[in-house]
Amino acid sequence: MVIKSQHIPDIELQKLIKGCVARDRSCQKQVYDLFGPGMMILCLRFSRNREEAEEVLQDGFLQMYKYISQYKYKGTFEGWLRKIMINCALQRYRSKVHHFNSISLSEEHDLLTTHGDFIERISEKELIRLIQTLPTGYRLVFNLYVFEGLKHSEIASFLNIKEGTSKSNLSDARAILKKSLTRDLRMAK
Amino acid sequence: MSEHLHNDIDKLFLDSLQPHQDEPAEHVWEKIEAQLDEEDALKHKVWMRIMFRTAACIFALAIALEIPSKLHRNGNPESEVTLKNVQESVLSREKAGNSSSPQNRVAILTDYKNKSTISRNNSNGQAINRNAETISLGAGNSFNTLVPPVIQSKQEYPFSGGLHFISLQSPVSQVASPQIDMDQIGSALENQAQVIIKRGLYSLRHRLSVTPYFSQEFVGYNLSDDDATIADGSEIEKKERTVFSASGGILLNYRWKRRWVIQSGLSYSWSSSIIDSSKSYAVKVDNSNVQFRINTISGYGYLPSHSSIAPNVGDSVLTDKAYSKLHYLTIPLITNYEFKRKRFSLLVGAGVTINFLTGATLETKIYSSSFSQNEPVVAMNGLKKINYGILLKAELNYRINSKFGIDLIPCFKNTLSPINIHSALSTYPYNFGIGLGIRYQL
Numbered sequence: 001m002v003i004k005s006q007h008i009p010d011i012e013l014q015k016l017i018k019g020c021v022a023r024d025r026s027c028q029k030q031v032y033d034l035f036g037p038g039m040m041i042l043c044l045r046f047s048r049n050r051e052e053a054e055e056v057l058q059d060g061f062l063q064m065y066k067y068i069s070q071y072k073y074k075g076t077f078e079g080w081l082r083k084i085m086i087n088c089a090l091q092r093y094r095s096k097v098h099h100f101n102s103i104s105l106s107e108e109h110d111l112l113t114t115h116g117d118f119i120e121r122i123s124e125k126e127l128i129r130l131i132q133t134l135p136t137g138y139r140l141v142f143n144l145y146v147f148e149g150l151k152h153s154e155i156a157s158f159l160n161i162k163e164g165t166s167k168s169n170l171s172d173a174r175a176i177l178k179k180s181l182t183r184d185l186r187m188a189k
Numbered sequence: 190m191s192e193h194l195h196n197d198i199d200k201l202f203l204d205s206l207q208p209h210q211d212e213p214a215e216h217v218w219e220k221i222e223a224q225l226d227e228e229d230a231l232k233h234k235v236w237m238r239i240m241f242r243t244a245a246c247i248f249a250l251a252i253a254l255e256i257p258s259k260l261h262r263n264g265n266p267e268s269e270v271t272l273k274n275v276q277e278s279v280l281s282r283e284k285a286g287n288s289s290s291p292q293n294r295v296a297i298l299t300d301y302k303n304k305s306t307i308s309r310n311n312s313n314g315q316a317i318n319r320n321a322e323t324i325s326l327g328a329g330n331s332f333n334t335l336v337p338p339v340i341q342s343k344q345e346y347p348f349s350g351g352l353h354f355i356s357l358q359s360p361v362s363q364v365a366s367p368q369i370d371m372d373q374i375g376s377a378l379e380n381q382a383q384v385i386i387k388r389g390l391y392s393l394r395h396r397l398s399v400t401p402y403f404s405q406e407f408v409g410y411n412l413s414d415d416d417a418t419i420a421d422g423s424e425i426e427k428k429e430r431t432v433f434s435a436s437g438g439i440l441l442n443y444r445w446k447r448r449w450v451i452q453s454g455l456s457y458s459w460s461s462s463i464i465d466s467s468k469s470y471a472v473k474v475d476n477s478n479v480q481f482r483i484n485t486i487s488g489y490g491y492l493p494s495h496s497s498i499a500p501n502v503g504d505s506v507l508t509d510k511a512y513s514k515l516h517y518l519t520i521p522l523i524t525n526y527e528f529k530r531k532r533f534s535l536l537v538g539a540g541v542t543i544n545f546l547t548g549a550t551l552e553t554k555i556y557s558s559s560f561s562q563n564e565p566v567v568a569m570n571g572l573k574k575i576n577y578g579i580l581l582k583a584e585l586n587y588r589i590n591s592k593f594g595i596d597l598i599p600c601f602k603n604t605l606s607p608i609n610i611h612s613a614l615s616t617y618p619y620n621f622g623i624g625l626g627i628r629y630q631l
Contacts (some may be wrong), residue, residue, distance in 0.1 A: 023229060025222070032218055037210035044211060061221050068227075104233050124209045127202055147197045147207065154505030160470060173199050180455040181198075 006164035013077060020068045028065055035078060036061075044128050048136070056092060060085040070100050084174050086148065091156065093136055130180050137161075138173035145170050192292040231501035276347040362408055376470050397631045398442045400584075400596055401456055402456075404624030406434040408460055410486055411617040413607070425484045425614065428467055428512075434460035434620060436519070442628070455515070457547075462486070464511040464553075481506050483551060488553035488571035488609050511553035513569060519546045521580055534594075542602060544576050558620045571609050578604040596626035 016034075016152055017075025039060060043053035103182075109127050131139060140159060144150045150158070152166040159166070408431040413544070438456025445451055462485065469481040469492060479500050480491040480492075523540030549569035582600040589595065600622045607615035 004405070023225070025225070028225065029218065029222075032221065036218075037212050038212040041209050041211045042207060045206065054213060057213055058224075059219055062224055062228075065225060124205055125207050146203055153502045157470065157472060160468075161503065162505065163501060165502075172210055177198055177202075 014073075017068060017071065017077065020065060024064070030063060030182075032063075035081055038078065039081060040084050041128075042082060042147075043089065044088070045094075045147065046140065048132050048139075052092075056085065056089050059091075060088040063088060086144075090140065093140060093159075098154050125142050127183070130177055133180065134176055138169050138176065141169040142173040142177075143168050190409070240348075240547065255328075256337035271434075295554070299601045307537065308478035334414045335440045347360075374477045394631050396444045398444075398628050399631065400440040400442060400452075400598075400626045400628045401438070402440065402596065402598055402624045403436060403437040403625030404598065404600065404622040406436060406458070406460075408434045408618055408620040411603075411619060412486070413615040426486055428465040429462050429486050431460055431462045434622075436520070436622065436624075440521075440626070448527045448529075450525040450527055450538075452525060452536075452540070453521060456519045456521070458519060459514065462513045464513060465506065466509055468505045469508050471502055471504040473502055481508075483508060483511055483553060485511070485551070485569070487513060487515060488549060488569040492553070492567065511551055514548070514552075515569075516546070516548035516552050517570075518547050519543070522544075523580060523582065525584070526583075532588045533624065534586045536586070538580075538582050538584070539631050540580045540582075540584040542578045542580050544546075544578060544604070544608075546572055573606070573608055573610050573613050576604050576608050578602055578606075584626075592630050594628040594630075596624075596628050598622075598624035598626055600624060 014029045016031050019032055036057070040053065040057055043056040043060070044050065047053040047056055061082070064081055067084075073079065077161065131142065134142060137159075139156055144155045145152070152163045152170075153162075155166045156163040161169075191326075201431075260393065294334045335628070397482040397491050410426070436456050437456030438454055440452045440454040443451045443453075447530045464483070464485055469483045471479050471506055472482045474491055479502055480493060481504075482488050483492060486624055490513075492506075519542050523538040525536040525538030528535045549572050550566045552566045552571050580600065580602050582598060585597045601619070602622070604617050607617055609616050
């Protein structure tokens, strides 16, 4: 049975962490079962497809097991693990050449604001797919800003880009997502 | 309106996806587990290798320590006369009626360390005692009465390393007198002879020598990405290469045993690296200060902006090749074992070093669309003041005369603690150097 991370008592979690430090395989598996699904959604958001997300998840967990002795119980374990996952995702991004190009966007609006019911009905998988279709740079900025709550200055230092670039990338990412949602809405009609 | 729409988009995604979870495929854990198994096996292998090497080192050290002490104890086998041999020899001489030969000289000595009685005799019948200056026998014992030893001569030879050669003469003719009970002699030799050896007032000067040297070194770095939560610094490594490294200093050599030499001293080392042209980004140094940061393998430096407008966080400038220089003072402590052959000697040693950072600077030039400027030399940050390392070295010496010798010193150094702190990488430099030195016997 998989225990969900939000329900596990701190003492139990500490025991599992200690087990992981001792490289106890059953503890490692339990930690994976606890946090794997939550981290998977994060990896999916940061990646272009499921395969890439699984690779990031795998790298992230391996890194976590390697450095788990450095976790000092400051802040939540989940937060620490998220940082590692994000770092793994960014490392993939850094190892490839990416350009933060602007792409032209036609003006598409307001359909979204007037069709709230459609927005509510759209599935999480569909939303993930939409994020994955974003160009890599946009996807990273959108994720870091919207889901991780980072400021543009922080994103800029994270990704080695200018703050202005971060802002324009976020704006473009929103515009692309909006356009995609509008198109889906039209097709649904 | 637009802002509202943007917020809607953000909210839509955040609300829909934040609580959502997605079960990863089965094979992900299988892959993780396989990787973990591989890592564990590797770790086990590394541990086994370390254990094996440690055991081999201990074994080699034990043998190395045992051989000289055995040599010391046994002396020259041809000239050795054991207690048993003394007795047998005396008895046979008595039987042969040859006991009154004036050439028979015996010395009874006591091993300084374990007090076991040993007897030595060189070809001229002279007893040799190392590290001894005076010898006296316990008063009132039968041996003393029967075989009074006489210190015949005391000489110090030029290449004896300060060892005193003492000749004791024991008139065996007295021992071999028909009136003396030989069992009594044997018993006296074995049970009652107490030889007290005082450690010679060994001249410290004879044990000491100094070696000033200069060494050209080839530097490499072991990098460890310790902090999983910050950026991978391997990109920094690709941009940097060491162009020059050297060290010079003086070693003080202290011979604490015949073949064992302890070395310490002081050396000054410096290295210079080039960092390829790259972009440097402005970061917040403190609450009121934003500066361009240039990263190196060892540490980082802040380039002050000469523009009237302060840079914002994330702004970048293109820097020309940067030159980083590191200066260290090192105190080594090395244990050496010496092999000798005629005028050549080879010291093979291992030890530890403690390194003190004395200077770290960074120099570069900034290019911008409107200007290019030479930056002043800036101090490098993120370096530890002290780090530790190990050292393996050999020292081939050719003795020119009794005072001077020339040394060729190949040496390998590796730091055990990282030289930097608060950096994307933990850097453990290692270097291989070949040095030339002159040894002067004090």
